[in-house]
Amino acid sequence: MANIKDIARLSGYSVATVSRYINKNGYVSAKAAQAIQRVVENTDYVPNTIARDLSTGQTKTIGVVVPFLEYSYFSQLLASIAKAAFNAGYSVIALKSNYDSELERQYLEQLHQKKYDGLIFTSHTLSLKTMLLYTKYGPIVCCRNLGDVPIASTYAVRNKTYLEVFDLVKKENFQRVAITLNRAYGFSPTTRATIDCYEQVFHQKPKSEYIVTGILGFTDGYHAAEHYLSLPEPPDFIFANGDNIAAGIYQCYRDHHQPVPAMIGQEDEVASRLMNISTIDHHYEEVGENAVNLVISKKIEHIPVASELILRTGQTI
Template identity: 35%
Template sequence: MVTIYDVAKRVGCAPSTISKYITKHGYVSQQLGQRIALAIQELDYHYNGMARSLSTNTNNRIGIMVPFLNHPYFQGLVSAISEAATAVNKEVIIFPTKYDINREKHYLAELEHQLISGLIITSHALPYQEIAQYKRFGEIVFCETLADESVKSVNINRYSAFIDLFKTLKKNVKSNIGFLLIRPAKQSITTRDTLKAYQEVFHSPIPSNSIQYHCCTAPDGQKAVAKIIKKNPQLQVLLTEGDASAAGAFKYLQKIKHDHIMIIGQGNRLPSQLLNFSSIDQHITQIGQKAVALVLDHSARKKEDVSFNIIWRK
């Protein structure tokens, strides 16, 4: 493999001069630059940008640890973080984990070895305390509510939004509620917060015949709501975990003339706006912007707060 020293030998100058020419950091005369360019072409030399990034500690990359990319919430959050990072000229590397702790450890090693300068954790399987140990290698920001003041986080208050939602439904005598969720409670903070808030307001657990899991897409929503209606024909409200599955359920209920059932999605995305059903605004853009600001901030600032709120329609 041709190295920078081979180019320097061909030109008859110091390797540092070749580096100045390649990186545009430092003065190299036009005549010498032409000789360097010719030597690079003749030797077929390829500049190792990663090596320079590591050696000079000017790494410009931010990692995003995300469990799934087919989940509407995480899709939106990765997009929001990427846009916020690009706006400040930072590169983004996406690390999908599927909640595999070995993958999470592997990606944490990327931070340890300075292959990234910071890491944003959208969700994780490893205990946060274990992940936080890596903050000595770079900035780590969690996108979840953490009481630990030593850890950087964007505190997301989804639970209070669910409490407000169920209180409003109870006030309007709507207690027969169906749920289209993505993952069971053991695997999902969102599901745990949903079940806990329902229990808090209605003083009873959600009936098992009113819940369907693995609902991400519009077809998922159509199939799942059909199963719930079959088991619970008196359904009054349907709460989904995303606007895509809500849109599928909405269209199915229209088809079978059950459009009196209130649909509530999550995300406040285009489907809920076009079909005019209610949705929980997760303020994903704001979460992404705050997470990037924290990962780039080397001061003592540790916490940012974002609250969900309900967009009532109809």
């Protein structure tokens, strides 16, 4: 296999000139470029990207820590990060964590080992104190509100739209409000925001029988609806933590020939558009693009992204 010295010898130009042409990092005349390109094609030369990465100190790769992909918010946020990274000339590696703090620490060690140019945590359980120790090895970005912690972050602002939802629920006089959630209150900022906003509007905690956690997708939503239907007084309103989850709830009620209660989902997915389910758009595309830009720029900034309540007609509030 030809190397850069072979290309220089066969083209008649110096190794330095060939290197500038191949790495696109300096001036090369049109005549030299044509001669070098001709040799590259004739020898089927492939640049040694590993060596080039070592010389530049960059891998052009961003690691994205994702708890799991079953939950549509994470899968869509990962997709938006990958799109923004690709447009910027970077690759993305999805690093599944299952909310395992030891796995998250291993990914930070890989950042230390220069396997990535930066890490984006879509969610995490590892302490911010531990993360701070690794910021000297490369940019770290979290997709949640970190307050004054000096780690870059970008996140959806949820409280305003959550309050809008519960204010509307109260105004419409719904009495039995159910909420599906990913994780329990003590482990999830999103869950805390949901429950806290409910309490702020209703001045009491939601009833425990109407709260179901561990809900990630359509099937989980279906099972949550089976639970609700088994109650002596099923809910008359359901705030689902995803549109696919709301779709699972909807389908369960239909399969059991029961009237579908008013619902609002989240993430503005295709399911809510097809089924006319109201939703909240957290604009994960913007969050993902911000996260990539923060990695590339290495800036320590906190960038909020406003959420948007979308009310639709049909089986909704």
